Amino acid sequence: MKDEIEFKISEGLIKPIIQSKINAAIVEAMGGHEKMIVDMVSAFMNQKVDSDGKSSSYGSAKPRFEQIAHKLLEEAIKEALSGYFQAKKDVLAKEVEKFFSSKKGSSLLTEAILKGILLGLGDRWRTTITFTPPSQQ
Numbered sequence: 001m002k003d004e005i006e007f008k009i010s011e012g013l014i015k016p017i018i019q020s021k022i023n024a025a026i027v028e029a030m031g032g033h034e035k036m037i038v039d040m041v042s043a044f045m046n047q048k049v050d051s052d053g054k055s056s057s058y059g060s061a062k063p064r065f066e067q068i069a070h071k072l073l074e075e076a077i078k079e080a081l082s083g084y085f086q087a088k089k090d091v092l093a094k095e096v097e098k099f100f101s102s103k104k105g106s107s108l109l110t111e112a113i114l115k116g117i118l119l120g121l122g123d124r125w126r127t128t129i130t131f132t133p134p135s136q137q
Contacts, residue, residue: 030036048061053068062070085092099105 027033027036030039045065046063048056049064049067050056050058050061051067053064100109
């Protein structure tokens, strides 16, 4: 009669060891951890994204690093302009009031209102305009 010894090792012990060996082989094949991390970050930062930072293949998509730089620059400019205009608010208000009090300014304002109304009317299938004389209101 043969004496057999059965030696059982649970899958929970073997699986992590095998995974770590495979990961180590992959990292070694890729030139070490540093190169792998550099490549991952480079791929991430050069990925084409839309203005919301979501992956995109449209022609207007920019690399992620460019989109981030654009947003940071835009925020800095907005903050600087906001501070400047806040400090000059009274002067700006006087100039705007003076502009719209002039004949040219009031003409431009009237023209802008008219264009807005016409654009709004053009977006409708059917438009009805009713004029009520002041005496019937």
